[in-house]
Amino acid sequence: MSEASAKGRHVVQGIDASGGYPVEYRFAHSRSGNRHLTVVFANIYAPDDYGWATGVLDGLRSNILWIRDRFDGRNTYYLCKDMDFAVERSVIGLISKVMKALGLTPGDVTLWGSSKGGSAALYFGLRYGFRNIVASVPQLRIGTFVRDVYPDTGRHMLGEAMPDGNVGVLDAILPDLLASGANPDANIYVVSSPQDEQYSTQVEPFLGLLQRYKNFNFIFSESPFITGHGKVTQRNTPPLLGIAYLLVEGIAPRLGLARHGYEEPEADKSGISAYLKSTSVLQESFAAPVVTMPTEHTLLPAAAVRFAGWAPGAVRVSIWENGKYLASAPVGGDGGWTWERDKPWSTGEHMVRLFAVDANGYQSERADARFTVSEHAPVHSGAEARALHAGGPGFAGQRVPGALPAPVVQMPTAYQQVRGARVGFTGAARGAAQVGFRENGVFLGACAVAPEGRWSWDPGWPWAEGMHTVEVFAVDAAGGESPAASVPFTVMNAPAGAAPAGY
Numbered sequence: 312m313s314e315a316s317a318k319g320r321h322v323v324q325g326i327d328a329s330g331g332y333p334v335e336y337r338f339a340h341s342r343s344g345n346r347h348l349t350v351v352f353a354n355i356y357a358p359d360d361y362g363w364a365t366g367v368l369d370g371l372r373s374n375i376l377w378i379r380d381r382f383d384g385r386n387t388y389y390l391c392k393d394m395d396f397a398v399e400r401s402v403i404g405l406i407s408k409v410m411k412a413l414g415l416t417p418g419d420v421t422l423w424g425s426s427k428g429g430s431a432a433l434y435f436g437l438r439y440g441f442r443n444i445v446a447s448v449p450q451l452r453i454g455t456f457v458r459d460v461y462p463d464t465g466r467h468m469l470g471e472a473m474p475d476g477n478v479g480v481l482d483a484i485l486p487d488l489l490a491s492g493a494n495p496d497a498n499i500y501v502v503s504s505p506q507d508e509q510y511s512t513q514v515e516p517f518l519g520l521l522q523r524y525k526n527f528n529f530i531f532s533e534s535p536f537i538t539g540h541g542k543v544t545q546r547n548t549p550p551l552l553g554i555a556y557l558l559v560e561g562i563a564p565r566l567g568l569a570r571h572g573y574e575e576p577e578a579d580k581s582g583i584s585a586y587l588k589s590t591s592v593l594q595e596s597f598a599a600p601v602v603t604m605p606t607e608h609t610l611l612p613a614a615a616v617r618f619a620g621w622a623p624g625a626v627r628v629s630i631w632e633n634g635k636y637l638a639s640a641p642v643g644g645d646g647g648w649t650w651e652r653d654k655p656w657s658t659g660e661h662m663v664r665l666f667a668v669d670a671n672g673y674q675s676e677r678a679d680a681r682f683t684v685s686e687h688a689p690v691h692s693g694a695e696a697r698a699l700h701a702g703g704p705g706f707a708g709q710r711v712p713g714a715l716p717a718p719v720v721q722m723p724t725a726y727q728q729v730r731g732a733r734v735g736f737t738g739a740a741r742g743a744a745q746v747g748f749r750e751n752g753v754f755l756g757a758c759a760v761a762p763e764g765r766w767s768w769d770p771g772w773p774w775a776e777g778m779h780t781v782e783v784f785a786v787d788a789a790g791g792e793s794p795a796a797s798v799p800f801t802v803m804n805a806p807a808g809a810a811p812a813g814y
Contacts, residue, residue, distance in 0.1 A: 320369040325590040326672050327405045331397030333671040334405045335379040337361060338587060339369075344578050347373035348415055350406055350441075352389060352424030352431040353380045355461065360386065362428045373421070374583075376409050378402060380427070385467040388453055389431040390484075393470050394477050403439055412586040414578070418442045426450070429501075430485065436497055437488040447502040450513045454481030489520035502530040592674050599678040600628050600648070600667045601719050601739035603764025607681055612688045613655035618663075618680065619763045621646050621739045623721060625667035625675065632663050642667070647763055656684045715793035718746050718766070718785045723800045730803050732773030736783065739764045743785035743793070750781050760785070774802045 320339050327334045341347065349371055353362030360381040368375055380386045382398050389402045410420060421443035422432040429449030436444035450456045457465035458473050469477040501521065503514045521527050600622035605611060622628050623646035630637045630650060640650035660683050667675040718740035723729055740746050746766045748755040758768040779802065782795035 323587050324592045326592050327590045328671050330401030330404045332382050332401040334401050335672055337377040339375045341374040342372040345372040347419050349373045349375050349421045349423055351377045352428035354426035354428045362424060386464045387468055388427050391468055412582040434485055437493045440494050443498045445500045451485045451517045452482045452513055454478035498526045499524055500528045594673045597673060597675040599676040600665050602678055602680045603741050605682040606742040609682045610685055610688045611682055613684050616656050617651050619649040621765050622648055622667040624669055626670050627668050628665055629668055630665050658684050715785055715787050715791055716741055717794045717796045718783050720783050720796050720798050725799055727800045728803055729800055734774050736768045738766055740766055740785040742787055744788045745786045747784050748781055776802050
């Protein structure tokens with residue numbers, strides 16, 4: 312899935328689920344072939360848990376990787392949940408894969424963040440050897456801070472009881488790295504202020520350790536306009552961006568020229584393109600949700616529009632109109648979902664777009680539902696409306712003339728190799744009363760369609776081994792037949808002599 316930032320920079324959205332925790336990210340390609348990567352960590356109040364993602368970094372010519380800090384529903388400082396540091400391993404796994412796909416080294420990377428994002432930039436930069444670290448108002452005693460200031464985050468990271476031992480472990484991870492002299496050649500830029508209420512406990516006690524780094528730079532901001540922690544970064548955004556621009560160009564302020572204009576306009580992008588495609592939040596193999604209500608081009612009253620359908624494998628269905636989010640409908644254990652708006656729809660034609668979302672955040676292909684709201688549409692009781700939507704008596708008169716859509720077949724999938732001779736069929740059929748099955752022109756059987764459009768058929772016989780092509784068609788209440796959906800599949804290891812009925 313792609314989207315544009317506030318200033319028009321093209322952004323790709325994805326999820327790397329190869330580690331212990333799925334890691335959600337956004338990525339923007341570099342400009343002019345710049346050979347640098349800026350990794351951005353989020354602060355506690357970042358919208359949607361992505362930091363600096365409102366367009367403020369669009370002027371950077373580097374590749375930009377924004378990483379979302381939301382693991383099992385809460386913030387983690389990109390480190391741990393219940394002291395399980397698989398979160399950290401998953402995050403560094405994502406960074407490493409993107410860096411490798413771009414053909415870069417840790418020396419070509421800047422880690423960037425403010426507040427807890429600054430803590431993450433310091434931690435990952437020092438521990439994993441990245442060259443540039445920009446950390447605005449970080450916390451260095453993380454355990455104490457989350458326990459005392461953000462206890463919800465503290466319980467998520469430390470465990471429900473937030474035991475002192477766990478607090479001590481998180482308090483020590485950054486000071487211990489500094490004391491050990493990890494990554495001694497890093498270019499480190501830390502921003503703080505005496506007006507920051509966290510300065511005296513979270514930064515000042517560790518300045519001596521930081522000053523042992525030969526490339527440590529401290530921006531100590533004193534201004535009457537700084538009234539607290541959040542204002543420090545706001546007041547220092549221009550110099551921070553200036554530092555970022557120089558680092559992207561290969562210039563480390565105070566150290567002079569390291570490398571300038573490091574660009575490859577014709578660089579091979581096949582590696583990063585393949586990675587982005589493989590981890591895209593939009594998965595081509597994830598089927599779009601089936602919409603059984605409202606049926607295509609139904610005429611409906613403003614206060615009687617009910618959505619229903621089927622989305623196997625999803626936890627929710629996201630519903631949009633004209634690019635505006637409307638709602639999310641939870642998906643039940645059987646794959647069914649329903650949604651009704653809490654206010655009337657405007658008169659006229661509507662085109663609503665829907666997609667399914669699984670437990671890891673991956674999204675399906677899109678499905679569209681088109682219907683017309685009119686003050687002249689008949690008003691029915693709830694039961695009558697459901698019957699009409701499902702293809703009951705009188706339904707055909709409410710639909711704009713046109714063929715009944717072909718049924719959707721969920722199982723078996725096209726060209727599936729089925730082991731064993733028992734083959735059942737499942738799927739959905741909008742506006743249908745029945746679904747029928749044919750092979751080589753021979754009628755095999757039929758099944759009823761449930762009120763919300765789902766159907767399932769078990770023929771009750773073993774299939775012959777080899778290739779089969781079954782035509783699946785829907786029939787409405789008036790006897791109208793839809794185009795057929797063709798389902799080829801291969802039966803393997805069937806008993807000798809097995810064949811479908813009717814042969």
